Amino acid sequence: MVQNARNIIASKSIEEIRIGNEEVRVICREIDPVIEKSVKAVLGLENPHNFIEISDRTFIITPKWGAETSWRRVVLPHIMKWKYVLESAREEMLKGDAGLSLDPSEITEFARRKGFEGFWKDVFEDIKGNEVMKMAITTSLFSTFDEPVHLAIVGPPASSKTLARDIISENFSSIERIGGNSTRAGLVINYSTGELGSIAYADERVVLADEFDKIPKGDVELIYELMSNGICDVHSGRVHRTIRSRFIMIATMNPKGDVFSEHPIDDIGLSPTLASRFGLIVKTDELERPDRLDLFKKKFYMGNALKKFSLYFDEWVKLARRHTPRIVASNVDEYLERVNEIVETLGSSPLRRDNRMGEYARNIAFAIARAEFSDVDDRVLDLAWEIIEGSVREWM
Secondary structure, three states, X not given: OHHXXXXXXXXXXXXXXXXXXXXXXXXXXOOOHHHHHXXXXXXXXXXXXXXXXXXXXEEEEEEOOOOHHHHHHHHHHHHHHHHHHHHHHHHHHHHHHOOOOOOHHXXXXXXXXXXXXXXXXXXXXXXXXXXXXXXXXXXXXXXXXXXXXXXXXEOOOOEHHHHXXXXXXXXXXXXXXXXXXXXXXXXXXXXXXXXXXXXXHOOOEEEEEOOHHHOOHHHHHHHHHHHHHOEEEEEOOOOEEEEEOOEEEEEEEOOHHHOOOOOHHHHOOOOHHHHOOOOEEEEOOEOOHHHHHHHXXXXXXXXXXXXXXXXXXXXXXXXXXXXXXXXXXXOXXXXXXXXXXXXXXXXXXXXXXXXXXXXXXXXXXXHHHHHOOOOEOHHHHHHHHHHHHHHHHOOO
C-alpha cells in the first residue's frame, strides 16, 4: 500500500527523465520531502552506487567513483524501465484525453519531420501563391482556445479564400462552419426569434464564418466580447443570459464592392472595433485561369499529400494544442519593437493594429512553436514576424 502511494506520487511529480552519458536527470514539477522520498524509492536512488544532487526541481544521479560498472548494470536498467513505464502510461492518457486514434509519438515524429512549413505547404498545396494566407491559417489552427489567433481573410468571390475554407472544413475535426445566411441572421442571437446563434454553441471549436462583414449590428458587440474574452452577456426581449464560448475564428469576406480598388486597405468591410479583434487580417486574390487549370491537372494526375495523411494532420493539430512552449529566444525585444512600429503606423487605419498586437504577437509565436512541439526561439520569432509583416504589407 505504501509502495502504491509512492508510485502515484512519483508518477504525478516526475515531468521527464533524461538519460545521458554517466548521468541521469529526473526533472520534477516540484520537490518537497514527500516527493523526494517517493522518487528515490521508486527509482531505486538510495542504491549505494549512486551519487545524488538535487538542484532546481531536478535529481542529478551519477555513479560514485569506482562504481561505474555496477551503476550501469544495476541502477541504470531500473531507471530506464521506469522511464518507459512512465512515458507509456502518459502516452495512453494523452491519447484518450486528446481524442486521438494514432499514437502521440507517431504524430510528433510526423510533425517534427514536416515542421510548420511542411504543414501549410502540404495542407494547402492546391492553392497557388497566397503564402501569407496559408501561413496565417496554419497559425490560427495551432493557436489555442485560451490564446487564439483570430484570422480574417478578405478576397473577391471564388478566390483562394473559398478553396482554403473548403480544405479546412473537409479535413479537420471540431469545425463549426457558418454560412452567409447564418451570418446575416445572427451569429450570437437571432433578435427576431430569440434563438441563440451558432457561435454560442461553438465552444472549443474552430469557427469558419462566411460573409463575416454582414453580421447584424446587434451582434457586433457580442462578437468582439466573445472573441476577446470567451464570454458575453445577452439581453433581449426574450433572452437574458451569459454565454461562454471560447473558439478560434477564421472569418472570410469579400472586399467592399466585391473587388479591390486601387487602395485595398480601404476595402476592408469591418468596423475598427471588430477589426482589432483579429490577430491577422490577410488579403487574398482571385484564382487566375492558368492557376486554376494547373490545379485541375495536379489533382487529376497526382492527388495530394493531405488526402493520404489527413488523419495525421488533424491529430497533429489536436495534440499540438496541448503542448506548452517555453520562451528561450534572445531577440524578444527586437521582435516587439517591430510589432510596435506597426501599431504606431497602422493603429488608426482600417486594419486597426492597436495595443492588442502585444497579445497577438505572443499568440502567433506560441502557435508556431506548438506546431513543431518546440520552444519559442529566435527562429520562431523571425517566422512570426514574417507572417505579421507579410499580412500588413499586402494591404499597402
